[in-house]
Structure formats: structure tokens, C-alpha cells
Amino acid sequence: MILVLLGPPGAGKGTQGEILAERLGIPKIATGDVLRAALRDGTEQGLAAKAYMDRGDLVPDAVILGIMKDVLLSPAAEKGAILDGVVRTVPQAEGLTIMLAELGRKVDRFLLFDVPEEELMQRLGGRVVCQGCQTPYKGLEPGTRCEKCGETLVRRKDDEPEAIRNRLKVYEAQTAPVVEWAKEKKMNLHKIDATGELNEITERAMKAIEEHTK
Numbered sequence: 001m002i003l004v005l006l007g008p009p010g011a012g013k014g015t016q017g018e019i020l021a022e023r024l025g026i027p028k029i030a031t032g033d034v035l036r037a038a039l040r041d042g043t044e045q046g047l048a049a050k051a052y053m054d055r056g057d058l059v060p061d062a063v064i065l066g067i068m069k070d071v072l073l074s075p076a077a078e079k080g081a082i083l084d085g086v087v088r089t090v091p092q093a094e095g096l097t098i099m100l101a102e103l104g105r106k107v108d109r110f111l112l113f114d115v116p117e118e119e120l121m122q123r124l125g126g127r128v129v130c131q132g133c134q135t136p137y138k139g140l141e142p143g144t145r146c147e148k149c150g151e152t153l154v155r156r157k158d159d160e161p162e163a164i165r166n167r168l169k170v171y172e173a174q175t176a177p178v179v180e181w182a183k184e185k186k187m188n189l190h191k192i193d194a195t196g197e198l199n200e201i202t203e204r205a206m207k208a209i210e211e212h213t214k
């Protein structure tokens with residue numbers, strides 16, 4: 001079973017992805033992780049990615065998909081995988097479906113983790129980090145002393161309300177078309193209410209996964 005997780009920053013995809021991976025006994029594959037592994041192992045695709053990164057360029061989708069393909073061909077992913085952060089744009093969604101077709105596989109479910117914008121702002125905002133040991137804190141004011149090392153807590157530019165709103169806008173602009181694309185292509189897309197308790201969200205996701213699998 002191949003699952004693709006979609007959702008805005010702060011929706012909890014990563015956390016739920018890990019819980020679901022455990023429940024289903026398949027690996028969670030996140031773009032950042034597999035890219036780092038490919039760079040570390042110096043695979044052919046990893047070296048290709050490194051060449052772009054060394055020039056300060058973004059790694060093209062084709063290279064990322066090549067890395068994904070290698071991972072999906074590994075024994076660990078024989079029964080399936082949960083893909084996190086792999087699909088953010090329509091071209092990535094198309095590229096992934098083509099690559100999977102080459103492997104004789106397909107996306108079984110797109111799971112869209114849905115959280116209202118105000119709640120995302122709350123979840124993502126209010127974060128401060130220690131400028132000494134980098135420990136993140138929630139609900140403390142900048143200028144407070146770190147409990148661990150005594151250094152001052154600061155708010156990063158990325159965590160300012162304006163920056164967060166921008167990140168959400170970028171998500172909306174890129175991923176809303178993916179949802180439309182999935183509907184048009186009659187893909188199995190399930191919108192999951194990702195508010196409330198962690199285990200409630202997991203149960204909703206499991207229900208969406210088990211539907212149609214009988």
C-alpha cells in the first residue's frame with residue numbers, strides 16, 4: 001500500500017506518518033530523509049543531487065523521484081510506504097504516478113490532513129528558540145532565559161506571524177491544485193480532520209485507509 005500524505009506545515013503529517021507507519025508495518029519515507037541518506041551513501045542519484053546543491057540550485061523533481069524509486073525498490077518498502085513531503089505540486093504528483101506505474105504500483109490513497117488556518121497560526125506561532133542550545137519552547141516570550149543553558153530565547157524570522165502566513169500561502173498556492181488534480185484523475189483522496197487529540201486523528205486516518213481495502 002502506497003500512501004501519500006498531503007497537508008500544510010503544522011498539520012502534523014510527520015507525526016501521524018510515523019504512527020501510521022508503525023500501525024501498518026510499512027516505512028515512512030520523507031523527502032528530506034531519503035535525500036540526506038542518498039548524499040551520505042553517495043548513490044548515483046545522491047551524487048546527481050549533490051551537484052545541484054553544490055551550485056546552490058534546488059534538486060530537480062526528476063532526481064528526487066529517482067531517489068524515491070531506489071527506496072521503493074528496496075526490500076523494506078516491498079509491502080508499501082508512506083510518502084511524506086514527496087508531493088507538493090502537480091508536476092510532482094504526476095511524476096510520482098508515472099514512476100510508480102513503471103514499477104507496476106500506484107498511489108492507493110492520498111491523505112489530506114486538514115487544519116483551519118487560525119489553528120495552524122497558533123500551532124506554528126509562538127515558538128521561540130534558545131540562541132545558545134537551540135531548544136525550542138512554546139508559550140514563552142522572547143528574552144526569557146533558557147531552562148537548560150541560561151541563554152536568551154529569541155523568535156526566528158521564520159516563526160514571525162507574517163512569515164508563517166506566507167508559508168501557508170505558498171502551500172495553498174501549490175497544493176490546492178494537487179487536490180483538484182487528484183479529484184480530476186479520480187484518485188483516492190481522503191480529507192482528514194487533523195484537529196483534536198493525536199489518537200483521534202490516527203483513528204480517522206486509519207478509517208480512511210481501511211475503507212475500500214476490504
Ligand SMILES: [Zn+2]
Binds near residue numbers: 134
Ligand atoms: Zn539553551
